[in-house]
Amino acid sequence: MEAYVSAVIEEHYHTLPLSVKALGGGFYGRVFLAVLPEAPFRVVIKLYLYPGLALQEETQLNLLHSTALLPMPKVYFVRVNDSLIPYDALAMEFLEGINAGGEIRFSKEDMKKLGAVMIDNLIAWHNTCNPGGFGKINAPSPEKDWLSCYRRKAGEDLKKAELLYRSGKLEKDVFFLMDRAYERIDDIFYLPVAKASLIHGDYNTWNLLLSEDLSRVSGVIDPFNCCFADAEMDLYQLDNANGRDYGLLEQYSQRVRLSENFALKNCFYELFTELMHYHDAHVDPIVPRVAEEAEALRIQLVRFGII
Ligand SMILES: Nc1ncnc2c1ncn2[C@@H]1O[C@H](COP(=O)(O)OP(=O)(O)OP(=O)(O)O)[C@@H](O)[C@H]1O
Known part of the structure; x- marks a missing residue:
């Protein structure tokens, strides 16, 4: 799956990540940290095992973000699956912690x-x-x-x-x-x-x-x-x-x-x-x-x- 993360990054930022590290995963997705040579430097990429979830999570994160007291990751972009990358992907801000x-x-x-x-x-x-x-x-x-x-x-x-x-x-x-x-x-x-x-x-x-x-x-x-x-x-x-x-x-x-x-x-x-x-x-x-x-x-x- 790391190769798909690199492909998502390259397509969007026109540069390959310096590194890709698995952060975790649960019932519905696998989460990676990609380090880039330029801004935003660190991007979390979540690949979803089922279609439709990335767009849902984007809508939910945006609304929660605007009303939260605690930091929530900003969504950078969503990419829907196709023949090149078979997983829906959501790119978001890396939160330290x-x-x-x-x-x-x-x-x-x-x-x-x-x-x-x-x-x-x-x-x-x-x-x-x-x-x-x-x-x-x-x-x-x-x-x-x-x-x-x-x-x-x-x-x-x-x-x-x-x-x-x-x-x-x-x-x-x-x-x-x-x-x-x-x-x-x-x-x-x-x-x-x-x-x-x-x-x-x-x-x-x-x-x-x-x-x-x-x-x-x-x-x-x-x-x-x-x-x-x-x-x-x-x-x-x-x-x-x-x-x-x-x-x-x-x-x-x-x-x-x-x-x-x-x-x-x-x-x-x-x-x-x-x-x-x-x-x-x-x-x-x-x-x-x-x-x-x-x-x-x-x-x-x-x-x-x-x-
Ligand atoms: N934006 C973020 N910034 C920093 N760490 C993150 C971020 N998003 C996810 N992580 C790390 O990745 C791990 C897995 O993330 P998340 O809980 O979103 O995925 P998941 O458990 O696969 O989700 P799901 O329950 O939807 O399958 C988290 O426990 C956290 O450590």
């Missing part, structure tokens, strides 16, 4: 201070609202009601879970629980959501960067399905990776009053969204993780008298 989701040797209080900054930024996004309603960025006719918007999305996620179940990749109990929960979606989402908030969609500490000396949060990357939604849809990610060490959800809930049915919605969002990712990225579900998420949802459904 180390991954906040790694092993951070820091006192509890210092971790919490960094966590507070991460939460300030998230709240700024959540306070960025679309008066037109819920849905994708630039949706021509956003939905006035969150549940009407989310019911359709969760229905699509359920179909994806069913495909995983029918191909033997998802436990029957998990799929049946999702099916039952979906049937009762009106009872789960019984409180209207007042604001169509901008969400990042993947706000966990793996997507946050810290300065080398750990003194500040140096950036946020990698939104996914960033859109105007129920702000609480962003929150299950706060407990992912080492988010609890930064006290992320705890601090968010001290700043923003969570809804009465938050715990129930949180488990629903997590299970349905995670299964969608496994399906879309063609990755086999991690059985114990999914079982744990399903059990958490089952407990909440019982607690709320829904099953």
